[in-house]
Amino acid sequence: MSTSRGPGQRAGLDTLQVLAAARAVLREDGVQALSLRAVARRLGVAPNTLYSHVAGKDDLLDLVLDDVLGGVAVPGEEEVRRDPWGAVRAIMLDSYDVLLAHPALVPAYLDRQGARGVQARRLGVVTMRALGNAGLDEESAREAMRVLIVNTVGFAAFSARPEGAGAGVIRADELRRNFENGLGWLLAGIGS
Secondary structure, eight states, X not given: OOOOOOHHHHTTOOHHHHHHHHHHHHHHHOGGGXXXXXXXXXXXXXXXXXXXXXXXXXXXXXHHHHHHHTTSOOOOHHHHHHOHHHHHHHHHHHHHHHHHTSGGGHHHXXXXXXXXXXXXXXXXXXXXXXXXXXXXXHHHHHHHHHHHHHHHHHHHHHHOOOTTOOTTOOOHHHHHHHHHHHHXXXXXXXXX
């Protein structure tokens, strides 16, 4: 058994530090500036040091996208059992809010058709459980979840806009109301 460590581990880095630096680059310089070189510069290490933690720029972006989803609140087991439709609604509403809090990342969610990491799986498991508790079979629940996610990410993409966007743009509160109403209609249709 080898006990050798990779360059990132020798530098004393862990994945959480890499992630924090990547989020700082995004916050300060935008998604177009996110690169292994920019993250390494922020950490004061050589770019190859990061390969112990991420496979490349796409992997780094996937890690950040999934980390953002960690901000989505998940209803407790009791709520999922007692009010499954309310639990699904809460997950989608909070997902929308979390996406809007990171508007520069919304195009990346669209490009990748969502996220697939630990946080995305956590949300998927709870959503599938709630849809199952609402009476949907697994295939129908999976399709319903996909429709709900596409609706949520799509609405977030439509709602995310540059600061200071001019006339003719629908107000954020109106878009939020439209999203909430549409989500209600979707849930009612799925449940019928």
